[in-house]
Amino acid sequence: MTYAFFPGCSLDGAAKDFRRSTLAVAARVGLEIPELKDWICCGSTAAHSTDPLLADALPAKSLAGAGGATVAVACAACYSRLKTANHHIAADAALRARVARVVGRDYDGLTPVRHLLEILVRDIGLQRIAAAIRRPLAGLKVACYYGCLLARPPEITGFDDPENPTLMDRLLETAGATPLEWPHKTECCGASFSITDSSIVLDLSNRILLMAQAAGADCIATACPLCQLNLDMRQKDIEAKSGRRYNLPVFYFTQLLGLAMGCQADELSLDSLVVEPQALLEARGIGR
Amino acid sequence: MTGGMAPSIVEIGSIGGNLALEVGERSGASPMACYQCAKCSSGCPVASRGDLKPHEVVRLVQTNQQETVLASRFIWECTSCQTCTTRCPQKVDLAGIVDALREMSRGRGAVTLSTAVPVFNELFLEAVRERGRVFELGLMVRFKLRTRRFFEDADKAPMMLRKGKLALWAPKIGGKAGRKALFGRAAAGGAK
Numbered sequence: 001m002t003y004a005f006f007p008g009c010s011l012d013g014a015a016k017d018f019r020r021s022t023l024a025v026a027a028r029v030g031l032e033i034p035e036l037k038d039w040i041c042c043g044s045t046a047a048h049s050t051d052p053l054l055a056d057a058l059p060a061k062s063l064a065g066a067g068g069a070t071v072a073v074a075c076a077a078c079y080s081r082l083k084t085a086n087h088h089i090a091a092d093a094a095l096r097a098r099v100a101r102v103v104g105r106d107y108d109g110l111t112p113v114r115h116l117l118e119i120l121v122r123d124i125g126l127q128r129i130a131a132a133i134r135r136p137l138a139g140l141k142v143a144c145y146y147g148c149l150l151a152r153p154p155e156i157t158g159f160d161d162p163e164n165p166t167l168m169d170r171l172l173e174t175a176g177a178t179p180l181e182w183p184h185k186t187e188c189c190g191a192s193f194s195i196t197d198s199s200i201v202l203d204l205s206n207r208i209l210l211m212a213q214a215a216g217a218d219c220i221a222t223a224c225p226l227c228q229l230n231l232d233m234r235q236k237d238i239e240a241k242s243g244r245r246y247n248l249p250v251f252y253f254t255q256l257l258g259l260a261m262g263c264q265a266d267e268l269s270l271d272s273l274v275v276e277p278q279a280l281l282e283a284r285g286i287g288r
Numbered sequence: 289m290t291g292g293m294a295p296s297i298v299e300i301g302s303i304g305g306n307l308a309l310e311v312g313e314r315s316g317a318s319p320m321a322c323y324q325c326a327k328c329s330s331g332c333p334v335a336s337r338g339d340l341k342p343h344e345v346v347r348l349v350q351t352n353q354q355e356t357v358l359a360s361r362f363i364w365e366c367t368s369c370q371t372c373t374t375r376c377p378q379k380v381d382l383a384g385i386v387d388a389l390r391e392m393s394r395g396r397g398a399v400t401l402s403t404a405v406p407v408f409n410e411l412f413l414e415a416v417r418e419r420g421r422v423f424e425l426g427l428m429v430r431f432k433l434r435t436r437r438f439f440e441d442a443d444k445a446p447m448m449l450r451k452g453k454l455a456l457w458a459p460k461i462g463g464k465a466g467r468k469a470l471f472g473r474a475a476a477g478g479a480k
Contacts, residue, residue, distance in 0.1 A: 009422040013455040014448060038461065040420040045368055046412035049390045049405070052314070054474040058416065061470065098478030102470055152370035153381075162374050188333040188369035195431060196404045198441065200365065204333050233444065233453075272451045 001123060003072035003114065005033035006062060006082065008225075009041050010075055015225035017269030021254035022074055022116060024267040028132050028258070029124055033072050038065055042081035045192055056095065057102040059085035064107040071113045074254075076224035077191075080149035080157065082113045087156045115150060115159065116254070117167045117223055126174045134262035136176025139284050142256065143217035144168040144179050145208065147227040148188050162186065168221060168253050175260035182215035184208050189230040198234070205230045206238045209246045218280055219249040221256055228252060232274045249277035259287050305352030314388035317381035322346040328372035328382050338362035342372050342382050349385065358393040364403035404435050417471045423458035 011019040026033050043058035059082045063071060073079040089096050089109030100106040120129060151162040160167050165186065169179035187208055190201030208231060212220050222228040232250035239245055250273065258268045265287060270277060281287045308319045322343070329341040340348070340362040348357040357363070363386050372382035390406075393399050399406055411430050415422045428445070432438055448454040 009424070009459075012421065012459055013424040014453045016452060016455070038463070040461070040463075040467070041416040041422050043416065044412065044422075046409035047416075048368070048387055050394070050409050050413060051391065051474060052387065053478055054413070054471065057470065057474050057478075101480065102473045102478045104466070104470065148367070148369040148371070152374045154374065186371075188367045188371070190333075191367050191369075192408070193365075193367060195428070196408045197365070200334065200337070200367070203337070204367075233447065269452065272453055274447065274451060 002032040003119065004036040004066045004069040006036050006039050006071050006073045006078060008073070008075035008078035010225035014229055017272035018074055018225055018252045018254065021252055021258050021268040024258045024263045025254045025261060028261040028263065029128060031119065031124065036062060036066055036071060042078045044077055044081065053098060053102060055081070056085040056088050057099050060089060060099050060107040061103045063111040064103065064105055066111045071111055072116060072119055073113060074116050076147055076149045077226060079113065079115045083157050086111065086113060117171065118159065121167045121171050126170060129171065129174050133175055133260050135260055135286065137256060137260050137286055138176050140177045140286060141216055141218045142172050142177045142179050143182050143212035143215055143220045144172060144185060145220050145222050145227060146185050147224045148186065150223060151186055168223060172221060172253065172256060175257050177256065180215045180217055182211055184211040189227045191226050194230055194234065201230050201234055202238050202241050205234060206242050209235065209238060209248060210244065212248060213246055217248060219251060219277065221251050221253040223253055235275050247275060249273055249275045249280055251277065307352045307354050308349050311349050311385055311388045314391065315381060315384035317384045319346050319349045319380065319385060321378040322350065322380050323378065325377065327375050327377065331371045331375055333369060334365045334367060338365050346380065346382065346385065357389060358396060358398040359400055361400050361402055363389045363393060364400060364405045407431070407434055417467055418464065419458060420461045420463060420467060421459045423455065425454055425456065426458055
């Protein structure tokens with residue numbers, strides 16, 4: 001299966017490990033994801049808080065270049081912006097004309113956009129995933145954390161149940177792990193306030209870590225660079241502020257899936273994780 | 289009139305005033321449809337820290353309280369998580385309303401001094417215009433210079449470098465002149 005890959009800016013920087021592990025997993029399941037040519041930044045929250053027209057035009061410019069291919073997205077924030085622009089442009093002819101004047105070419109809003117989780121579970125299917133599992137993640141209790149923007153708002157993303165998504169749970173269950181029932185799957189981590197007001201992130205991400213720990217999680221699986229960074233890189237700060245001890249490794253779901261598929265630690269950039277997972281993986285006999 | 293149960297027709301303009309009309313126009317949302325159930329505030333991750341709660345923001349929009357709502361901290365502490373928009377029984381797109389209020393707050397010079405978000409947004413979009421993609425390290429440095437927060441999170445850059453999470457060189461993609469023109473046309477509202 002072939003998709004045009006929209007990696008997004010973070011996968012060139014702080015989420016290089018998400019890119020590497022995505023490519024490793026894709027190779028194991030025969031998923032071809034050549035990079036979308038000349039993609040540009042989706043505009044993120046900065047664009048939609050500043051200028052709604054620019055917020056639709058930036059994704060339109062990238063999506064118009066896909067030439068009809070289905071676009072695969074890793075970052076939840078990019079996914080949300082691309083889907084939202086499609087939703088606006090496809091439904092409103094006057095807006096479509098304005099966006100066309102801004103971008104310099106017409107775009108119909110119909111380029112399909114899929115998140116990696118949708119592609120792996122729905123397009124490739126769990127049977128084929130199961131066939132690629134070499135070292136099941138037996139005994140690993142995972143809190144699957146989806147964050148805000150994959151499932152909300154459902155009218156726009158059409159991803160999964162907005163209150164209790166299960167795509168990642170089903171995927172990691174197929175990889176042999178034990179996904180946990182827990183109530184904070186779609187609570188907000190604080191996102192880009194990590195830079196502008198970290199007190200918001202320390203508060204919101206603490207609630208997520210606290211609930212994952214209370215549910216008995218060994219680790220957290222994420223599908224978004226900002227979620228991963230906030231829960232992992234700020235975990236020490238959160239522990240200092242809350243007086244609690246978590247020591248919960250925060251993986252990208254592709255890293256866990258890759259481990260189960262027999263990928264090596266360096267193919268998955270496991271050494272990029274700030275809360276080091278080695279002790280946990282050894283204790284569960286994973287990755288050897 | 290026959291009895292007291294006949295539905296009455298309310299002119300939106302007579303209650304909502306200019307703020308509700310403008311917010312509705314900018315966002316495509318329907319602030320007047322809100323009946324103040326406060327479900328949005330129940331699920332809002334930042335309701336407990338804000339100077340306003342989401343349902344109060346909508347009520348202020350309905351009653352045309354421009355000064356209070358445009359100068360509020362809440363509109364800049366909202367994380368755009370979309371929980372309010374998703375759960376609203378009246379399908380009021382609250383996250384969209386907040387976006388419109390941020391735009392109006394900036395446009396009228398009413399932004400609260402307690403937020404650095406507009407500065408960050410401006411630098412972020414400048415980076416997209418110049419480079420097409422965001423180079424995280426460059427954006428952080430510019431943000432720290434502009435806000436003079438040199439010591440906050442001073443441990444993070446070395447940590448990211450050690451963990452291979454920091455790209456040291458900016459991505460290079462062409463099309464700078466085209467992007468500048470695109471930003472210019474967007475600022476002009478995509479006019480003919």
